[in-house]
Amino acid sequence: MEIEALPLLLDRDGTLPLAVQLADALRGAAAGGALRPGDRLPSTRGLATALGVSRTVTAAAYDQLLAEGWVAGRVGAGTYVTAVPGPRAARPAASAAGVAGPEPEPSVLDPGRPCVAALDRAMWRRAWRAAADPDPDDRPRPDGLAPFHEAVTGHLLRHRGLTPPAGAVLSTAGTSAAVAELARLLPAGAAVAVEEPGYPRAVSALRAAGLDIVPVPVDGDGLVVDAVPAGCAAVYTTPAHQFPTAVRMSAARRVALVERARAEDLLVIEDDYDGELRYDVAPLPLLAALAPDHVVHLGTASKIVSPTLGVGWAVAPPAVRDAWRDLRSRTGTRPSPAGQRVFAALAAHGDLSRHLRRLRRELRARRDTVLEAARDAGWAARGDPAGAHLVLFPPAGEAAAVAAARARGVAVSGLARYHAGAPRVSGLVVGYAAGTRADQAAALAALTG
Known part of the structure; x- marks a missing residue:
């Protein structure tokens, strides 16, 4: 069993x-x-490396499962699943005081969620009706649709200062x-x-x-x-608004x-x-504008409109674009x-540009x-x-603030x-786009109270 195929999520703040x-997680x-x-389980060393934990953690988990009898070790061959456990009752979440309590609902303070409250519903419905006008496609279009490419090209020129060469835009399902x-x-x-x-997700x-x-x-x-060590094939970066620290890459670093x-x-x-989404300062040049021959620029509609659309775009050098198209044709x-x-x-x-102006005003007020x-x-x-999103630094420290907020029913990362x-x-990554302003005020009061 490949490590990447296993749905293993660990809460380091839990x-x-x-x-x-x-x-x-393995039982689940x-x-x-x-x-x-x-099925053969990954080695304790390989799983520890993949999850970023010590081998002591993975070895202790395997020992527990061996003791319960649903995995078995074979000398020289590894650890194998021998039986499937029945459903287990979920562990109750513990509050800061160690008393069992309900798990908080997804929080309006989660970073990465879009501000759908700023969407004009009439505009939204009008766009969906217009999208239904063209005839259905009778063949797949791996590159994406020409009208979408034209829209992205105009969007990048107006809002990101990037002029993609003809044919340089590929449609994607989002940045991840x-x-x-x-x-x-x-x-x-x-x-x-x-x-x-x-x-x-990118990692x-x-x-x-x-x-x-x-x-x-x-x-x-x-x-x-x-x-960045020598010998790397690629570098993944979020220079305009680093996730999750919320800083931007300086001009000198971009050039370097x-x-x-x-x-x-x-x-x-x-x-x-x-x-x-910038409010008080002009954007620095995109990396793709500085080195279009070595940069793949990725964008998404999920943060500026809604993940309902499930679309994004890439502007890539010709060699990458050709290889990407070939991959899609084969798969x-x-x-x-x-x-x-x-x-x-x-x-x-012009609805998209009007929406972005409205969205920037709304998010600037929420940030304040x-x-x-x-x-x-x-x-x-x-x-x-x-x-x-912003990063906040409570005097009590990250772990204590996360636990205190959870005890009040607010999840924060x-x-x-x-x-x-x-x-x-350390610090708290606080998003401010989700929900209404009243939702935001209530969550902030619980977080800082």
Whole structure:
């Protein structure tokens, strides 16, 4: 069984020991059908490396499962599933005081969620009706739809200062899906530098393709380019609004990165997941504008409109674009056209630009609300005037603040969650796009109270 195929999620901020969480996750994988009798489990060393935990954690989890009798070890051959456990009662969540309590609902403070409250519903319905006008397709379109490409080209020119060459735009299913496709174009086992802390889905997509993940630190100027080791095939970065630290890559770092890309023939994957959302400062040049021959630029409609559309875009150098098209022709992978038609309809008569102006005003006001709540509570805050999340620094520390918020029924993420290894920095990653303003105010009161 490949490690990447197992649905194993560990909560490093949780109250349960990691070994107990891992044993629970493996039981759940077996009960859900991801593991079957006869399947070989990953080695304790390999699983520890993949999950970013010590081998002591994975060995303790396996020992527990061996003691329960549903896995067995074979000398020289590994550990195998021997039986599928029956359904288990879910463990009750523990509050900060150690008393069992209900698991909080998904929080309006979660980063990465879009501000659908800013969507004009009449505009939304109008775009869907317009998307239904063209005749249904009678063949797959791996590159995507021409009207969508035209809409993206205009959008990038107006809102990101990028002019893609003719034929340079590919439709995608979003930035995470695009990273997963790009990962399959890189040589098996190649080293890819990623930001640490960084975006877990992108890292998982790269790791699932069998690539060697090399964490690189982030500071107040973004990715530390000098820390990218020699010999990497690619670098994945979020320069416009680093996820999750909310800083932007400085101009000097951008120049340094593209210079290394040219000198070492690196492929730079520029994830511009919310680059359209800037409030008080002009954007710096995109990496794709500085080095179009070495940068794949990725964008998405999920953060500026809604993940309902399920669409994004890529602007790639010719060689990458040709290899990408070939991969799609061989595998049948292609983005859904429905969301592309809706996005094109939004852009056709200026609705998308009007929506972005409204969205920026709304998010700027919400950001100010978060900063005000942090000041009132005596908390420090960090983040470029952009995007839809900030990092807050409670005096009590990350872990205590996460536990206290959870006890009040509000889920919030700490920076520890976004590290593959031992956390280097701490703080709370607070999103402010989801829900209504009243929802936001209530969640902030619970968080800082």
